[in-house]
Amino acid sequence: MDRKExxxxxxxRMCPSFVDCGEEIVFCMAVNSKSGCISKEKGCLCPGCPVQDWEGFQHVYYCIRGSEAEQH
Ligand code: SF4
Ligand code: SF4
Structure with a gap:
């Protein structure tokens, strides 16, 4: 799946942990590592996200813990 899709x-953006500081979303494929402003784990919507499913990713809290590649 390409980045735009x-x-x-x-x-x-619908996640309870999300904090909007103008960052690029799709933290599972983040190029510049973790979020600079999301730090509290208040739930993660990644399981059930179509990108997660399509890519076969298996981790959560990418914004705080790092991308799929970083968590492997
Ligand atoms: S990576 Fe998970 S915890 Fe972080 S904002 Fe996205 S859905 Fe929420
Ligand atoms: S798996 Fe999580 S970080 Fe990746 S696109 Fe879906 S909601 Fe965003």
Missing amino acids: AVRLCVC
Whole structure:
């Protein structure tokens, strides 16, 4: 899945942990590592996200713990 499509489908903005500081979403494929402003784990919507499913990703809290590649 290309990044543009992933940005369209990413549900981070609806997540209780999400803090909007103008960052690029799709933290599971983040190029510049973790979020600089999300730090409290208040739930994660990644399980059930179409990007997660399509890519076969298996981790959560990418914004805080790092991308799929970083968590492997
Ligand atoms: S798996 Fe999580 S970080 Fe990745 S696109 Fe979906 S909601 Fe966003
Ligand atoms: S990576 Fe998970 S915890 Fe972080 S904002 Fe996206 S859905 Fe929420």
